Amino acid sequence: MKIFLLEDDTMLCDSVNEYLVSIGHRVVTCANGDEALKKIQDDMYDLLLLDINVPGISGLELLERLHELKIRTPSIYISALVDIEGISRAYDLGCYDYLKKPFHLKELALRIDKVMQNTVLPQSxxxxxxxxxxxxxxxxxxxxxxxxxxSKRQLQIIDLLARNRGRIVEFD
Structure with missing residues (x-):
């Protein structure tokens, strides 16, 4: 799975990156919200791990802008933010999960697995x-x-592949 990680704490970013790579994920990291927006627009990711309080635009504003661009990649927020308003806004913007810092890396892996199980349903x-x-x-x-x-056949193939992204489909 290709994961985008927005985290401005260098030590935490390195730890999360190393752990996710060790369990088989590909990770692209960034420490600035403005740079993150450009990178996410320029490439495709299966999951976004977003800190909220980062330089440039916040992780919350980043997700809002991505939705305006019709980029609806599943996201998990990781933040030290404890105020319920911020957490509520994250969920209102469509995040799939929220993990408070500090957290155990294994817990992050479990939440990533859960998000990916829940996002295999077709999106419009x-x-x-x-x-x-x-x-x-x-x-x-x-x-x-x-x-x-x-052609109708081409659209059927695109539809089948798009709805089963990341999975092997039978050639029938």
Whole structure:
């Protein structure tokens, strides 16, 4: 799984990165919210691990902007924030889970597994790559905000692959 980690505490970032790599994940790290927005727009990730209080835009504002761009990658917030308003806002913005610092790395792995089990259900708008997205509700493939004309069979293949992203599908 490809995970994006936004964390400005260098020691924690390194520890989480090393642990996730050791259990088989690919990790891209960033310590600044503004840089994170650009990196997430430029590449695809299976999961976002976001700290809230980081330089640049906050982790909360980052998720808000991503949703405006129709990027709906599952996210887990990791933060020392204890105020219920901040936690509530994170969930309102669509995070799948919230982990308070300090936390055990194994607990993070368990929560990542749980999020990924719960996100295999089809989503209506899926980002396929930097330039391509697929809207399952309208069966429309978009390239840089322009609808692509495809045959019925091509759309069926795109739909099947998009809905089963990260899984092996039978060729039938």
């Amino acid at each position: 708008h899926l980002r396929l790559s930097k330039n391509y997205s697929y809207d399952a509700s309208t069966s429309t493939l978009m390239c840089e905000n322009s609808a692509q004309i495809l």
